[in-house]
Amino acid sequence: MKKPKNKEEIEISDYLNLLIAIGKMGGIRRPVFSTTSELGRTVGISQQSASRKLTKLENSNYIVRNYKQRGNTIKITPIGVAALEHVFTDLWMILSAEGREISEKIVIKGTVCTGMGEGAYYMSQKEYLNQFASLLEFEPYPGTLNLQLLEDSSLRNFERLLRSPSKFIKEFTKEGRRFGKVFVWPTYLLIGNRKISAALIHPDRTHHNNQIEIIAKEHIKTTYEIKDGDELELILQ
Amino acid sequence: MKKPKNKEEIEISDYLNLLIAIGKMGGIRRPVFSTTSELGRTVGISQQSASRKLTKLENSNYIVRNYKQRGNTIKITPIGVAALEHVFTDLWMILSAEGREISEKIVIKGTVCTGMGEGAYYMSQKEYLNQFASLLEFEPYPGTLNLQLLEDSSLRNFERLLRSPSKFIKEFTKEGRRFGKVFVWPTYLLIGNRKISAALIHPDRTHHNNQIEIIAKEHIKTTYEIKDGDELELILQ
DNA sequence: ATTACTATTCTACGAGTAT
DNA sequence: TATACTCGTAGAATAGTAA
Missing domain, CATH: 2.40.30.30 (Riboflavin kinase-like)
Structure with a gap:
């Protein structure tokens, strides 16, 4: 049975490493398989923290996932991609700005x-x-x-x-x-x-x-x- | 291996918002003037937290700053820029990949x-x-x-x-x-x-x-x- | 194996405040 | 005004463990 999705506000930067790790596996284009232990190891947090963060990302609709026998298939949703793109755009803006003015x-x-x-x-x-x-x-x-x-x-x-x-x-x-x-x-x-x-x-x-x-x-x-x-x-x- | 020093470690993502805020002011190209209150307001944290984070960014050589009478001039160091570029590159890589494996x-x-x-x-x-x-x-x-x-x-x-x-x-x-x-x-x-x-x-x-x-x-x-x-x-x- | 709960530890936040 | 200290506390992280 699907769990109820309680909308939750999260701060993207607290989850950026995890989202990037999922993205590096290809999770933007397709569901990718991983476990909370593996993800935790990848970003340097515990399995429990990875689990909690995944749950929060899911509740905030940044990812969708399906629990399989030994792990999850995870896919970043358009909302999650948009959040990543937002950070990307900010960085692009400030890193590519020439001279003095940073245009908004x-x-x-x-x-x-x-x-x-x-x-x-x-x-x-x-x-x-x-x-x-x-x-x-x-x-x-x-x-x-x-x-x-x-x-x-x-x-x-x-x-x-x-x-x-x-x-x-x-x-x-x-x-x-x-x-x-x-x-x-x-x-x-x-x-x-x-x-x-x-x-x-x-x-x-x-x-x-x-x-x-x-x-x-x-x-x-x-x-x-x-x-x-x-x-x-x-x-x- | 060199004798390990007890140096301050920070996780870039905990400071990304602040660095981006400084970057948006132009802090990548030149020293920019701001106060801890203003920065805190910009990224949604208290003046105290902004102060503490600035200190940590400074101790980790991500920024340099000079205290003036009513605020700081802050400039992001090459190390700080490299950290931002690293996140940028990660995002670029995963967001631009077209259905292929990410295998750079x-x-x-x-x-x-x-x-x-x-x-x-x-x-x-x-x-x-x-x-x-x-x-x-x-x-x-x-x-x-x-x-x-x-x-x-x-x-x-x-x-x-x-x-x-x-x-x-x-x-x-x-x-x-x-x-x-x-x-x-x-x-x-x-x-x-x-x-x-x-x-x-x-x-x-x-x-x-x-x-x-x-x-x-x-x-x-x-x-x-x-x-x-x-x-x-x-x-x- | 897993995920993710509960209990505990610990860190980071912001209030109050000194300078 | 500033910055940045101390400190109480909330919540994040981990340990232990159930399912």
Whole structure:
């Protein structure tokens, strides 16, 4: 029988080592098998403490686990991943800040331009659209907004973004044609003083030029009266 | 092995929030001014706790600070930055892995050299030997193999290792002489295509030079016909 | 083997306060 | 104001052990 989940507030840093240890086993992508003794040994605490901490992580919905005969299968939940990503972002921000100012947010700035129409073609495939919808908080408009990156800092942030954690949609084949994997980073698009939920998408983590593609719920250009050459900012979450 | 000192050990995760808060103020690049009350408020602890934690961070060389009339100027030291980077790298690794096994091998490379014979002296104490045996999968030979680290990457990995979770053997007193705490990291020693279970031992998490000490089941030099100057690799688990 | 309970030890927190 | 001490206490960690 499932135990009742009493929502509990925990301080992530008290559990960071344990979560990282589980993550290193692969617990972010799939359930991994371990025991409280092994985990305790790994992070330098007792079996009992590991047990207690696992219980707390479970009650706070940071992990789910199934007890097997000799141990647990443990998987970090999206909530747990989000907590880890939050720490990651903080560290990224302060470790990569150059010069004096630490900006509260990581920003990618660019000017609106017109792409080759490929974005619209791909985004018109319902397999892509459905997957994007399941990853994001919105159903994207079947087209992309292209931004040309100008400043070095934006390019660097983009490169860094490519190496940072992301969701992605799976490749699929349709009518003999292969549609590849696409990585997705949820962001906000700053338009005037409005903050629009959006996502930066990119097919490849290892290559890029200075142009990026963005999807959002609406067709940005018409909905917000944006035209080529306008400068927009993307705020990473 | 150097005579172990009674130096203050801290667990980075207990101080992560505070270090991140200081980092957000810019404390990685320059000394920043703050008070214990302000820092406490920022991370949700009391002024007293912030004060105590700052003192510990200082004693562990994670920060330096100067007391002014109404607060401190605080700067995170390279050691502190390395600790933050270590957490960052861990998170980066596990959050960016795509369905694959996490298997980034961390390697420390060095050339065999002859130590001062202290290692053999310490390792000849049965209290040490017994404790090592209980922590490791083997009963160590009562002596150490010394490696001189040459490459920057090896030194960096060693520094990182020092800040990572470890087992340790407890200090003890014998015939009026104090034998200190020693930290232990199980590793593998690569000799040709053989992978020997070994352990890196070090008396101090906060200080090091470019020489490391390794223990294994056998006397490495005679068993594997190793001589001074030979280059060996240590693979961290 | 495990997990995780209870009892006990111990550490870390914050209140009060000296400087 | 500051920092940082002492100290009572809450809760975290571990030992012992049941299931």
